[in-house]
Amino acid sequence: MAHHSFTSFQEFLNKEQDIREQIRIATKEIEQYVRDMLITLQAIHSEGGLQRIPECCEKSRALLENVRQGYDKLKVNVPKNEYYHYNDHWRYVTQQLSFLVALVVYLESERLVTREEFADIIGVKSVREEGFHVDLEDYLTGLLHLASELARLAVNSVTNGDYSRPIRISQFVAELNSGFRLLNLKNDMLRKRFDSLKYDVKKIEEVVYDLSIRGLKPVEHSGTSKEDVDESNKD
Template sequence: MDLSLSEDRAVEDVRCEFGKMKNAMECEQEIRSAIRPILKDLTNHTKEAVAILRAVHQSSRNTADLTQAARARLPQIQSLLKQLGTVYPSEWYHRYHDMWRNTCQNLSLLGSFIHYLQTGTLIRRNQLADLLELSISADDGFCITLDDMLAGFLDLASELSRLAVNSVVHGDVERPVQIAAFINEMNSAFQLLNLKNDFLRRRYDGLKYDVRKVEEVVYDLSIRGLKNPGEPGSG
C-alpha cells in the first residue's frame, strides 16, 4: 500500500471535515444574526406591554383600561413571534433557546398578568399559546417552554404580592384577599411539581416570600377590622 497516498487521503478527510464544521458555524452565525434584530424588537414591545400593566400599582381599580391597552400591543408581538419562527430550522429551537429565554419568560408574565387582571384566574398553557398565537410544542413552531411559562407565573406572583400592598394604599381592601387566595393556590400547585431546574427551584423560593408578604397584608386588614376574618385568605 502506498503510504503517501494514505496520508494524503487522511489530510483530505481532515480538511473536508473542518470545511463542513466551518460551513455549519457560519450558517449558525447567520441565523443568530437574523434572530437578534427581531428578538430586540420583540423584547422591547413585550417590556412596554408589561409596563402598561404595571400601572395597575398606581390605581388598582383601573384594570380594564390597562388590560385593553396592553392587549393593543399583542398584534405587533404576534407578528414578531411569527417572524422569529421563520429564521431558524424548527428542529433547532432549543439550540437558540438561550437567546430568547428571558423574553419568553416575560411573554409568560405578560399573558398571565393580562389573564389574571381580566378573570382572576391563572392562564392555562393552551390559553397562553392562543393569546400570543404560538404553538404548544417546539416541534410545531415557536413556543414558550413549560419552564419559561412557570418562570413567568412566578414573576406574576411577585407582581401580585406588590399589588396587594398597593391596593390597600389606594383603599381597595378586597383585592389583597383575592390575591392571597390565588397565590396560596399557586403555591400549593407548585409544591406538586418535582422541580429539577435549578433556576426554577431558586425562583420558587421567592414565591414562598410572596405568600408570606400577602398573608401579612391580609392579617393587618383583619386586625384593623377592614375585612371579615372568615373570608377566604384570612388564615
C-alpha cells in the first residue's frame, strides 16, 4: 500500500517538474525580448536620444508582438486555477514589462498606461477571475520604476536642450505620486519601492527649480506672445 502511495507521489513530482520546466522555457523567451526592449529604450538617454524617441517606441512595439507570443506559450503551460502556485517564475519579468510598456506609452502620448491596456498589450487578462492575468502588484511595481526612469529623463532632457519636457514630467510624476498616496500598501517590496518615489519627485522638482533660477523654464503662454508683452511695456 505504502509502495503504491510513493509511486503516485513520484508521478505527481515528475508532472510538477515538467510543468515548471515548460514555464521556465517560455519565461526565458520573454526575458530575452525584455532585455532587447531595455537596450532599445536606453537610447533615449544618450546624446540626441530625444530625437530617437519615435524610432525607439516603434522598435519596442515590434518586440511586444514577440512578447505576446511568449505569454501565449506560458499560458498553455499553467494549469487552470494554479496561477499563484507558479507565478514566481514570471513575476519579475512581468514587473519589468509593466515598466517598459508604461514608458513606451508615456513617450508616445505622455499619459499613464492602465492595467487593462497593459494586459491587452501583452495578451493576458486584467481580472484575476478570468484566468492568467496581470497581478495588480506587478503592474504597480512597474509604475514606480517608471517614475525613476522619468526622473533620469528629466535630467537628460536638460542636457539635450529640451527645457519644457522636465516640467511636463514633473506634473505627470506628481499626479502618479498623488495616486499612490491613496493606496494602503501591504506588500513590503511595493512599500519600499513607493518610499523611493518621494526621492524621484524631489529630484525632478530640483531639475525644474534649477531651470527656473537659470531663467530657462519656458513661460506658459495664454495667447499673449513675448513680442506683445514687450510692446505693451514700451507704452
